[in-house]
Amino acid sequence: MKQLVILSGKGGTGKTSVTAAFAHLASLGPFAAQVILADADVDAANLELVLRPEPLDIEPFRGGPVAVIDDDRCVQCGDCESVCRFDAIVETDAGWAVDPIACEGCAACVHQCPTESIAMQEQTVGEYIYSDSCYGPLHHAHLYPGQESSGKLVTQVRQRASRQAIDEQRRLVLIDGPPGIGCPVIAAVSGADLALLVTEPTVAGIHDLRRALQTLQHFGVPALVCINKADVYPVGAREVEAYCRANRIDGVGRIPFDPAVPGAMVAGEAVTAYRPDAPASLALSDVWERVVAVLSVAAAGPRDDCDDQRRHA
């Protein structure tokens, strides 16, 4: 089983459109019925808008506990406020209160409260969803607006997806990643076999691509790069390709700017299903073939041989 994560650094470069196209293309070829899908962008979960999932199971997701002040016992001394380094203790008309969004869950206030008026309580901060989609099982989630712990929710989505892949002996977990390079991205990439970075040939896209590549290198995940909307700024596309060559990262193609992509989004379909002959769809098919080739080589690579030997031993 291989885990492929789609990333970008900069947001809005086309991660989800590429993931949806891959899910569709996989359903047509040798990967048919071999794919588990995972949406690891839990605070802006958009893969479901294209895959039209049928939810089979919804579970509340509990984030880390946050402090809660018992007003009846609180003597308004303000010690909690003075120890909180996260500005989470706020003064209200009714006295001191905890801002659950700002609360880091450290319990420093609990330890300092002289009247033991503060307790830690777990909160439901989102939901995990298991669905059936038109291109296979989908593990996804909704983090409620403004919550933290998105990394933990991403980890849960990924764990469930890979467990199902192992149980059902499926060959690929396809993960739609979040933007940025922080906690949710680290949760989305750790332990993945391959990352495809979808970039755009703009100064911002290139700047963030570098940061995303450095992050992947830091966590030891090999990367491929494809350039979306490549024709909008050919100078930038050449710069991306030169950067990749200098850093020994394989480019796996250019996808042209194509109105069929937002058209597919509005139609709620993968662009390769919506307009199979559109320029972006043809380019995406090529990119998918190249990614599959790399995954197949990786599948036959030395690491798996070792695993096999260990299994046979």
Added chain:
Amino acid sequence: MRIVVASGKGGTGKTTVATSLAQVAAERDAVHFLDCDVETPDAALFLHPSLDVHREVGIRVPRVDPQACNACGTCAEICRFNAIAVVGETTLVFDDLCHGCGSCTWMCPEQAITEHLFVTGTIDSGTTPDGIAFARGLMNVGQAMGMPILRELKKRTPSPMPRSSGAPRRALEIRDAPPGASCPVVETMRGADFVLFVTEPTPFGLHDLKQVVAIAHDLGIPAGVVINRDGIGDDAVGAYCAEHDLPILLRIPMDRRIAEAIAGGRTLVEAAVDYRPKFRDLLEQILAEATV
């Protein structure tokens, strides 16, 4: 007056709108620009600040004095983040897991813990050629938590602006928010007077817009919307805004000329001067909406 530019979905044009708004505002007003997207800050690529001041920031992590420590394990017990472990007679600290809350320092019965800065990023600041006081947070690669950097960035006291002759200048702070709808977006919005949402007219844009509108609503901050790349999708965003009394303050049609210029690192109002008056109007509308 503090204005946040946010979006939910990434890549809708937050930085495009924030940088052009800042440039137009700087013609008359004293402008401070904070790039709050500490994971992938891009505004400097467009505003070209000097960035000559760099300050390391991070969290205060514990350092255990082995002479004073008797390995009682209190610190490991109270740490909610598993950042301390006692192995035999040795107390180990895992800086990467620490949230810098200080609990262990205060609770150590032997007072064996002091704190030192664990650097997770920098605050870079300087002035742009337009006279904008600029600062950004830049998280180090491999770090997970941007929030401490963001909090430091917001604390940055604005440097005094050079005064031009004539009317007294208004002080404006423009914050470019990160994408998404989780805690860093809330932290960016906290304390702001107005949130300007930049969205695109697609189902993705609308879905994620709803998430951040909920945050602004919870924080009680007035808001308005810019629809970028108008014409590429549908008008469900327009219908949503009408339904929820969210004023659409500007529509920027999809225009390849603009996309190419922005790709090359120019701001919208530099690339298309016809947008300067539109952004001036946008700013005045924001100031009017924020003070209603």
